[in-house]
Amino acid sequence: EAQVTQNPRYLITVTGKKLTVTCSQNMNHEYMSWYRQDPGLGLRQIYYSMNVEVTDKGDVPEGYKVSRKEKRNFPLILESPSPNQTSLYFCASSFTAGVTGETQYFGPGTRLLVL
Amino acid sequence: QQQVKQSPQSLIVQKGGISIINCAYENTAFDYFPWYQQFPGKGPALLIAIRPDVSEKKEGRFTISFNKSAKQFSLHIMDSQPGDSATYFCAASKWDFNKFYFGSGTKLNVKP
Numbered sequence: 001e002a003q004v005t006q007n008p009r010y011l012i013t014v015t016g017k018k019l020t021v022t023c024s025q026n027m028n029h030e031y032m033s034w035y036r037q038d039p040g041l042g043l044r045q046i047y048y049s050m051n052v053e054v055t056d057k058g059d060v061p062e063g064y065k066v067s068r069k070e071k072r073n074f075p076l077i078l079e080s081p082s083p084n085q086t087s088l089y090f091c092a093s094s095f096t097a098g099v100t101g102e103t104q105y106f107g108p109g110t111r112l113l114v115l
Numbered sequence: 116q117q118q119v120k121q122s123p124q125s126l127i128v129q130k131g132g133i134s135i136i137n138c139a140y141e142n143t144a145f146d147y148f149p150w151y152q153q154f155p156g157k158g159p160a161l162l163i164a165i166r167p168d169v170s171e172k173k174e175g176r177f178t179i180s181f182n183k184s185a186k187q188f189s190l191h192i193m194d195s196q197p198g199d200s201a202t203y204f205c206a207a208s209k210w211d212f213n214k215f216y217f218g219s220g221t222k223l224n225v226k227p
Binding site: 004031033035040041042043044045048050056058059090092103104106107108109 | 117119121124156157158159160161204206213214215216217218219220
C-alpha cells in the first residue's frame with residue numbers, strides 16, 4: 001500500500017531533550033516536506049527536500065533540522081525542544097517537485113507535547 | 116503574517132445546501148492554488164487544485180472559482196453531505212511548487 005508513515009504518532013517530552021520524528025514513504029517520491037499544524041494558523045511549512053541531499057527552509061524552520069540521506073526517509077530533528085514547538089506535525093511527499101498538479105501525500109501526523 | 120487568508124473559520128450548512136469557503140492572497144507570484152480536505156485524526160488530502168490561467172475548475176460536487184484581479188479564490192461544495200464534514204484548507208505556491216502557504220482552515224459541519 002502506497003503510504004507515508006510517521007513515528008512516533010504521539011510524543012511527550014521535556015524542554016531541551018533532543019528528539020527525532022521519522023518519516024518514510026514507499027512511493028519513490030523525490031519531494032518531501034514537513035509541516036506543523038496549529039489552531040488558527042493552519043499548516044506551516046518547516047523544511048522541504050527536492051531530492052537526496054537537497055533540503056531547504058520553509059516558512060518556519062527555526063529550532064528544527066532535517067536530513068535526506070536516502071530517498072525514502074526524511075527525519076525531523078528537534079535538537080533542543082521548547083514548549084512553543086508543541087504542535088501536530090505532518091510529513092508529506094510527492095513524486096517530483098516543480099510539476100504542476102502533483103499531489104502531495106500526507107502522513108497521519110505526530111502529536112508532540114513539550115513540557 | 117499569513118500569506119493566504121481564509122474565511123470563515125467555521126461553517127454550518129444543511130444537507131443539500133451549498134458550502135462556500137473563501138481565500139485571498141497578496142503575492143502575485145503564486146501560481147498554483149490547491150484545496151485540501153482533512154478529517155479528524157488524519158492528514159490533509161488534496162481535493163482539487165487550479166492554476167491562474169482558468170477562472171473555474173469543477174470536479175464532481177466541488178468547484179474552485181478563481182478571480183485573478185481580486186487575488187481571491189473560493190471552494191464551492193454543491194449538494195453538501197454529512198460526509199463532507201471536515202476541515203478544509205486552501206493553499207498557494209509559486210511556479211516551482213516547492214514552498215506551500217496554507218490558509219488557517221475552515222471547519223465545515225453539514226447537518227443531516
